[in-house]
Every structure is written in C-alpha cells, then in structure tokens.
Amino acid sequence: MSRQPAKRQKTALLSCPNPVCKWKGIYLSKHIAQSIHCSLSLDISLPAAINLADDSDNDSSVSFDFDKHSFHDSTQVSANSADDNSAGSRIDEVPPDGLFSNGYHNDLYIETKLLKLLNDKKVHFSLFKEIVDWGKEASFLNYSFNPQRLHRHSQIRFLEALIGEKAARPKQVTVPLTDDPPRTIAVTSYDFCTQYLSILKSDVFRDINNLDVNPESPFSKFKSSTGRIDCINAGSWYARAYRKRCVTADDLLAPVIFTFDESVLYNQQATVAPLKMTSSLLNQAERNKDSNWRPLCLINDLLIFFFRRN
Numbered sequence: 246m247s248r249q250p251a252k253r254q255k256t257a258l259l260s261c262p263n264p265v266c267k268w269k270g271i272y273l274s275k276h277i278a279q280s281i282h283c284s285l286s287l288d289i290s291l292p293a294a295i296n297l298a299d300d301s302d303n304d305s306s307v308s309f310d311f312d313k314h315s316f317h318d319s320t321q322v323s324a325n326s327a328d329d330n331s332a333g334s335r336i337d338e339v340p341p342d343g344l345f346s347n348g349y350h351n352d353l354y355i356e357t358k359l360l361k362l363l364n365d366k367k368v369h370f371s372l373f374k375e376i377v378d379w380g381k382e383a384s385f386l387n388y389s390f391n392p393q394r395l396h397r398h399s400q401i402r403f404l405e406a407l408i409g410e411k412a413a414r415p416k417q418v419t420v421p422l423t424d425d426p427p428r429t430i431a432v433t434s435y436d437f438c439t440q441y442l443s444i445l446k447s448d449v450f451r452d453i454n455n456l457d458v459n460p461e462s463p464f465s466k467f468k469s470s471t472g473r474i475d476c477i478n479a480g481s482w483y484a485r486a487y488r489k490r491c492v493t494a495d496d497l498l499a500p501v502i503f504t505f506d507e508s509v510l511y512n513q514q515a516t517v518a519p520l521k522m523t524s525s526l527l528n529q530a531e532r533n534k535d536s537n538w539r540p541l542c543l544i545n546d547l548l549i550f551f552f553r554r555n
Contacts, residue, residue, distance in 0.1 A: 279350060412439040415540075422547070433517075434542040441501065444524055444539055455531045464497050477502075477525050500525040502532070505544065517543040 261268040261276060263283040268276050277283050359377075363370055383390070394400045405414075417431045449455050457476045459465055466487050469479040477483075478500070487498045505520045521538040531537050 412436045413443065430545055432542055432545065435540055437541065440539040440541060441499075441522065441524070444537065445499070447537070449527065449531055449537055455528060456526050457528045458526060466491070466498070476528065483525075503541070504538070516546045518546070519543055 258269045259271065259273040261273065261280075261283055263280075266280070266283050268280075268283075270276060359373065360370065362368075363373060363376075394403055413436065415433050415435050418434050419429045420432045422428045422430060453460060453463060456463070457478045458467060467478045467483065469475055474480055483498070483500070486500065490496065491498050501522050502525050503520060503522050505518060507518055520541045520543075522541050523532055523538045527537055
C-alpha cells in the first residue's frame with residue numbers, strides 16, 4: 246500500500262502595517278527593511294529595520310511588536326490643485342499606491358526626490374544624469390556630504406584664499422570714449438600677468454613636443470632646425486625682439502599673440518567680443534586649441550552706444 250504524500254501547508258500572506266502600502270507577502274521584516282517609506286511611516290529607525298531582515302527567511306521566528314509604534318499616513322496632498330493638473334505638475338512626495346506593490350524601492354525613491362527637486366527649482370531635467378554622475382564620484386571619493394560653505398560666494402572666496410588666484414577674477418574698468426560730449430563705458434577686463442602666467446603654468450607646457458623651442462636648450466634663443474621660417478618664432482621679428490630685450494643669459498623671451506574676432510558683432514550674435522591671448526612658445530597645433538587661450542577683456546560694440554546717442 247503506497248503512502249500518500251503529505252499536502253503542503255499553505256503559508257498565510259502578511260500585510261504591511263503601513264496604511265498606504267498594499268504589500269502582501271511572506272517576509273514582512275525584509276519588506277520593511279528594504280522600504281524606506283514603510284520604515285519611516287512606522288517610525289522604525291533604519292538600524293532596527295535592518296535587524297528585522299536577518300539571515301532568517303521566515304518571519305515567524307522574528308518577533309516585533311508593531312503596537313509600540315505609531316502608524317501614520319505619510320501621504321501628502323497638494324494645496325494647489327491647479328498645479329497638479331497642469332502639464333508640468335510636480336511629483337508628489339509619496340508615489341501612487343500602485344507603485345508599492347510593483348517594486349517601489351529605495352533607488353526609485355531617491356530618483357523621484359531628485360526629479361522633484363529639479364522640478365521645484367525649475368531646472369532642466371537634462372541635468373539629472375550629470376547630478377547622478379556627480380553623486381557617484383562623490384561617493385567614490387568618500388565625500389562626507391557635510392559642506393562647510395553653503396553659498397556660492399563663500400565657496401569662491403574660500404577657493405581664492407586657498408589657491409591664491411583672486412587676481413584672476415574679471416573687473417569692471419571705466420574707459421572714456423572719444424566723442425562729443427565725452428562719455429565713458431564699463432569694460433570687463435582681466436589681469437594680464439595673472440592670465441598669461443596661467444598659460445605658462447598649464448599642463449601643456451609639461452611636454453616639450455607642444456612647444457616651438459630648442460629641444461637641447463629650451464630657454465635660449467630659438468633657432469629653426471630647418472633654417473627656414475617653419476614657425477612663428479623663426480621670423481625676423483623674433484630675432485630683433487630677442488636682441489633688444491634679452492640682454493643677459495637668464496632672460497627668456499615669451500612673446501604674446503592676441504586675437505580679436507569682430508564677426509560676432511557684425512553678425513549681431515553678441516554685443517561684446519572677447520580679446521584673447523596666448524603664447525608663441527606653443528606650436529601651431531596647440532594654438533589651435535581654445536583651451537590654450539585666455540581672455541584679456543570683453544570689447545563692447547560701440548555702434549550700440551552711437552545709436553543710443555543719436
């Protein structure tokens with residue numbers, strides 16, 4: 246006589262005590278530990294919630310008196326119904342009830358909070374990925390997430406004092422115009438020495454292959470290896486300037502190249518055009534890179550002032 250197999254006992258499904266959560270399952274403790282909404286609404290601290298989700302797979306071995314905790318509905322109702330019905334309505338703090346039963350977890354909670362922050366601050370959502378990448382880098386570098394300076398100006402002042410580049414900030418200078426009656430305009434300018442030194446201290450000067458200098462003696466007078474004018478420093482102007490300015494063996498000639506593009510003014514793309522500079526010590530390939538140029542001043546479109554006067 247064959248023995249009948251024992252019927253498998255059905256396990257009763259547990260429900261989450263959180264009123265807004267529709268979760269039902271076997272392992273209630275793990276659900277509470279993994280759901281930040283439920284642990285907060287049940288007034289359970291994160292360590293206590295984690296302790297609930299121990300190595301045991303059966304909640305029957307875990308005892309927790311939920312009656313000692315006050316349950317409260319954390320659902321928030323928007324005070325402005327017109328904003329909620331608009332196309333750019335804000336995201337509620339608590340998602341719809343259906344999300345809880347469809348795998349709503351901490352990652353989705355954090356992402357939703359970030360999207361809501363961007364929406365409230367009226368920031369374009371294209372910054373979402375950049376902020377997430379910033380958070381990844383901050384976590385990788387063990388950032389403390391405890392900033393000491395909470396405002397932009399205080400952070401700038403601290404960096405200026407730390408790095409010593411306060412002179413690199415642009416300034417407004419008054420320039421007189423040669424018209425009748427005489428008038429003045431405010432021009433944005435940068436400190437010349439600070440800007441030029443920032444070029445000389447940049448990483449591009451660490452590689453001698455980026456420079457038009459003598460490989461054997463970089464600080465001496467430049468001489469073309471081909472005997473031809475194959476670069477800007479091989480011209481006669483360089484020889485004359487070196488002869489007049491470099492009178493000792495320790496002198497170094499570091500010529501400056503300026504550029505000014507007025508096409509943005511003629512095409513009415515802008516009302517100011519930048520005057521930029523770089524060093525002729527850089528070869529042509531490096532001078533073609535915008536990162537190796539520094540702004541010196543922003544020149545205004547004088548036609549605008551003449552039209553205003555007329």
